[in-house]
Amino acid sequence: MVPLGHYRLWAHGIYHGDISPNNLMYDIPAETGIPEGVLNDYDLASWEGHPTTNNDRTGTIPFMALDLLRGGLERQVPRLYRHDAESFVWVLAYLTAITIKYEGHSCKISRPPYFDPWFKDAHQPHRSSKRGLYVDYGRELKIQGRHAQYLTTVRNLIGYWVELDNDSMDGSMLFGSDDHEDDLEGLIEGVEKLFGANAEDSFTKVKTLLLEAIGTPKVV
Secondary structure (H helix, E strand, O other), X not given: OHHHHHHHHHHOOEEOOOOOHHHEEEEOOOOOOOOXXXXXXXXXXXXXXXXXXXXXXXXXXXXXXXXXXXXXOOOOOOOOHHHHHHHHXXXXXXXXXXXXXXXOOEEEEEOOHHHXXXXXXXXXXXXXXXXXXXXXXXXXXXXXXXXXXXXXXXXXXXXXHHHHHHHHHOOOOOOOOHHHOOOHHHHHHHHHHHHOOOOOHHHHHHHHHHHHOOOOOOOO
């Protein structure tokens, strides 16, 4: 599970900072035959206690967190663990709505026009399109094939980050105070409230594993 492995790296001071489809892969170990997620490309990752020559804001703009797009590309906003967590959700929404055709050892990706603003240079149109995804996902923007069964779950996750961004703009946070804006337990509790009492057992297991991970998410 890539998000869990990513969190463990973060807790140990290794900050990837560029969650995007091009950096997500999978491997199938011969011993188990079970696919395992792989987070690739650490060339621009930062490592706690070690200087970096990278002076730019790391990240792939179409999948960056909303508040980083609002004011963080010039490092006005410190990167938090939750920014990478949010990027995983934008990647998930994107992958469930595009069409992928495999041709030999290559694949062809066709994305609907809805995503065009995400890949343009202007940050604000991209940001507006992202914020509108909560309303349009599964409606104006159709979900592909078997991914449709996850529509409600993905919508809830998108809505969480949009509401968090709304609260950030208003000067308040869903976590109750700015001191807890990067607290993992508070983040999970907020998402759980959106899922309701009937959250899948697998989500509870993921929560338990995350809370058992060593260390506290850090600000970079």
